[in-house]
């Protein structure tokens with residue numbers, strides 16, 4: 003019960019904050035792609051267990067001195083620390099049990115702290131074009147040439163302590179005209195943001211004492227005489243004492259953290275899911291929602307962009323789209339369009355789903371795009387997504403029954419039509435690698451139908467790698483269209499040929515292949531079995547269909563393939579000197595004209611030509627071997 | 629004469645014969661492959677797969693040639709009780725490379741002599757002729773080429789060519805890489821490759837030097853040498869059907885023409 007109340011409270015806060023007009027200078031899709039300009043941000047060292055995930059949530063292996071890209075999330079476990087540097091004069095250290103997301107655009111850098119503590123030491127002032135913000139859910143600290151500590155205490159309270167220099171801290175404040183307020187925190191002070199009502203935060207200033215410098219920061223002080231001097235000059239802090247006690251303090255902090263974890267583990271002992279809790283989430287506070295907070299130096303220009311960093315509803319999104327030119331769902335933000343909701347991106351407006359952000363269209367919900375919809379994050383569709391405008395980026399994933407999938411990321415010359423299938427338009431040539439991209443990068447769990455329209459062609463070259471058609475996928479070659487396989491095609495789905503298929507490479511059929519057009523094999527064609535899954539290749543040559551073998555043609559490749567099936571109601575021609583191997587079931591109701599060899603395994607092959615005819619011409623021969 | 633080569637796998641298990649329901653699909657008999665080409669019956673290795681009547685159903689010839697890779701018992705145990713060798717109307721040419729100064733017959737007699745076995749080779753009624761293994765030779769119209777394997781004590785890799793088609797039999801082979809130049813040149817473009825794949829990569833960390841390949845390594849080699857079809861053999865005795873099926877599927881998603889050999893399976897080339 004308690005948990006749901008607090009999440010409702012966070013939701014309400016988030017909704018209220020949306021009403022504020024808050025400009026974010028870095029709030030657009032620029033985050034999604036790291037630009038080449040600006041110095042590299044690097045994870046210079048990691049101690050203990052440090053986890054790194056990229057913007058799609060994939061865990062990356064941590065190496066010293068590895069480059070960090072926008073959207074990366076660093077988490078430290080107990081007794082573990084990580085160092086992040088922009089260059090030799092700008093160092094940030096993550097305390098144990100700390101989680102930070104990195105956002106970088108050119109020389110603008112932002113660190114989003116969702117839990118734990120960060121020590122920062124910026125020795126040389128930033129140039130005017132540079133910025134370094136440390137953002138928590140309740141405040142933004144702009145750093146220019148400072149050392150100190152940012153700490154997330156819980157979802158609603160964070161604090162910044164300044165060891166030397168000073169910072170501007172910005173918090174949301176509904177009472178002011180701009181919607182936010184700025185507070186200066188000077189050396190020797192701690193600025194703590196405390197919630198006032200449900201939509202504002204106030205910064206309380208307190209004097210900093212030696213006791214406020216945690217062990218993980220104290221040990222950094224101890225390493226840096228130059229920093230010690232700066233702090234001694236800027237504050238009354240007993241620097242020598244802090245330095246002398248640094249190691250002891252660190253050990254004490256680690257012991258206390260361990261005791262706290264043990265306590266939580268004991269408390270959680272009765273809960274069934276105890277072991278599934280990662281240590282960094284075992285802290286008592288809930289995962290804070292990101293509340294929009296302005297940059298310390300807001301742009302005076304009119305606000306046309308809005309960035310969402312919290313969970314919102316479809317109705318809230320629609321209201322934002324009505325008000326702003328561009329709405330960006332930033333990493334950590336999410337939209338849920340419920341069954342009763344219908345959201346439209348108006349013509350001329352943009353909705354961007356950034357990396358790390360999610361949009362969910364529930365069953366019965368609708369999202370239509372009349373403007374520009376850019377998806378670099380994740381859109382999952384159980385309802386309806388329609389596109390009448392411009393759709394850029396990743397395709398939505400369809401998971402619900404009755405979903406439409408008329409948005410697929412397709413190469414030029416391909417469209418999705420009302421039949422829900424991707425059509426390769428007349429006059430278009432698609433390569434095997436394009437085909438692979440459509441099959442592999444578009445939603446495959448729900449099925450993809452590809453139709454090669456009359457006048458269009460697909461060519462799979464050896465260099466394209468194997469093209470795999472999965473069981474939920476279909477490929478139709480229309481009359482007047484062509485598929486050339488010079489490389490490899492493995493079919494576990496459905497292929498329907500009404501046009502021309504020509505194999506000079508390899509085609510393996512573990513699914514269903516129906517031919518009513520022209521199928522010429524000059525390479526290797528095999529009806530085969532995927533034994534572990536039980537998938538069995540079936541080739542049906544319909545009346546009017548023409549199969550010509552000018553290579554190796556297998557109905558089964560060993561006696562283990564006794565259940566593959568070839569049914570011929572049309573015409574099969576086996577050229578001189580060529581072989582058709584029969585290990586499986588072969589039903590001939592049409593005509594087989596054989597100039598070569600029909601090789602039938604006596605152990606497993608079966609040929610029934612009761613209703614058809616086999617004409618052996620010239621040296622044509624049928625041979626049944628044991 | 630029919631230019632087709634017929635191959636029947638009589639035993640694909642490595643090291644030790646196994647039996648029981650867990651091994652029914654891939655079989656428990658150790659190394660033995662029957663090849664029929666150009667009217668010749670060729671038996672590759674004489675492991676326990678040679679037992680029973682499997683060989684008779686293939687082609688009841690009066691003459692057969694046995695190409696033995698090496699004298700490890702999993703490749704030999706089918707020989708002493710092999711019925712046709714007690715038939716005076718049968719002739720059998722046995723090829724086994726002289727190793728460590730011991731001829732083919734001497735190697736066979738270390739097994740076929742008391743106390744290990746009561747019957748010596750000279751008590752067999754068939755016309756039994758032992759041969760050392762030359763680099764290349766022919767059996768009737770069938771050409772045989774050989775290559776030395778990497779295996780403790782040595783082993784022979786055979787390539788059988790007839791009518792423009794070829795089978796390479798490379799069991800008990802530990803390749804030094806995923807692309808061993810000598811082997812890839814030897815097997816290049818063969819119609820059927822029968823290749824050792826006893827271990828998984830994980831097992832190989834403990835079995836390196838035992839003289840056997842791994843499944844991913846052998847799949848890579850099969851692809852590398854352009855074999856039209858590959859059947860991986862010498863399955864580890866602890867590998868159950870279920871495990872083999874799962875491993876086979878994993879391999880075939882990458883290499884559709886690479887499968888695991890099953891006892892009793894036949895291929896026509």
Ligand SMILES: [Zn+2]
Nearest residue numbers: 642643702800
């Ligand atoms: Zn062996």
Ligand SMILES: [Zn+2]
Nearest residue numbers: 698700779800
């Ligand atoms: Zn051996």
